[in-house]
Amino acid sequence: MNTKTRNIIGWVLTAILAFAFFASASMKFMGGADAAKSAAAFGLTPEILKMIGVVEILSIILFIIPRTGLLGTLLLAAYLGGAIATHLEHQLPIFAPVILQCVVWVTATIRFPELSQRLMGRTATV
Known part of the structure; x- marks a missing residue:
């Protein structure tokens, strides 16, 4: 794969991730009855939910x-690791955070x- 194709694919995937994380963060900021109910099920207050939204935005x-x-890669990986752990703790499906985690690393x-x-353990070619 040449450099131009690699760059285009990288930026298209970045745009998809940005859309997903900004949409998720905006739902955390907007609140609403559904968001409050979901947060309460996890033991989160609306204030903590907004802080999680800030972490999402800063990371992306x-x-x-x-x-x-x-640095953003590491922060998103940590964030999604927490999401996976939370989903496992509450017996929820982990497909969405696992797929997002894979897309972040790819x-x-x-x-x-x-x-x-x-x-991959390769050395840089000079």
């Missing part, structure tokens, strides 16, 4: 910016070749 913004993308390895090199 860091992921989008190329210079801070690796996107990160496409956008950041140095991450791919580290994960």
Whole structure:
């Protein structure tokens, strides 16, 4: 795969992730009866739910910016790890956070070749 195709795929996947995380965060900010009911089932107050939304937004913004993308990757991975653990704790399906986690890592390895090199144990070619 050439560099141009790799960049296009990386940015398209980044846009999909940004849409998903911004939509999720906006639902946390908007509140509503359904969001409050879901949060209460997890033992979360509306204030904590809004803080989680802030963490989501900050993480995806860091992921989008190329210079801070690796930090954003780690923060999104940690966030989604918490989501998976919470879903498991409450006997909910884990498909959505697991799929998002996979898309985050695939996107990160496409956008950041140095991450791919580290994960695959390859040395950088000079």
